[in-house]
Amino acid sequence: MINGISINYYLLLSTVLFIIGAVGVMARRNSIIIFMCIELMLNAVNLLLVSFSTLHNDASGQVFVFFIMAVAAAEVAVGLAILSMIYRNVKSIDTDLLSNLKK
């Protein structure tokens, strides 16, 4: 180890961030927090893409991250519109109350 950082540390960091997001999705009932945890998982993957792009000195990975950001922005806009619509109808965003399709 002279100057750089081994790719393994980036792999570990991304894995840990991804799993924190996954645990958040499983452990919380507030839809908005679940949504935020999905954003966290997306960012863990983005970080790994950028680090591999730097490793291979290839710009395609960073362009791909740019497109992922555009898709994430679109996803958040539509998702939050759906959540505010649910809140208007059900007066709550608790995921356990949204079980109408089960009946």
Add this chain to the structure above:
Amino acid sequence: MLGYTITQWLFGVLSFLAIMFALMVVFSRNPVNSVLYLVMTFFCIAGHYLLMNAQFLAIVHIVVYAGAIMVLFLFVIMLMNLNEDTEPQRTQITKIIAGVAGGLLLFVLVGSLKGTEQLQLQSYGASQIGLVKNLGKVLFSEFLFPFEIASILLLAALVGSIMIGKKDIK
């Protein structure tokens, strides 16, 4: 400093902060605090991008995530007037099961990554591909068509969110 270079110190500190703030996002009871901790996590990830000399992505990350997406989250939380008292909580047993499942997933993934080759990021910090000039050249030559498609996607999202958010569609 203890045999580590300044880059390695920065990497360690940023990683530690990112993981701590990410944990706070999941464990904080007030949704507004969760949003603010997520903004801090995004700043730490932007720091990682800067460390890899991906300057364009670092700026775009701050502008899009911390600037636009998280403000949108904050607005929606404030519109719904969510706070600690209205926060639904899972039962203790479900939380423990979620923690155990996450721990097992971590165990499997780390186990599968353990044997990987130790590759150094060679041109670390001196890499030129992340600069606005070079990334722009790639984006507007090789990836021009996907770039235009992304604009259609954003337009569709815009129309879709307005249609969903409208009170009554005549």
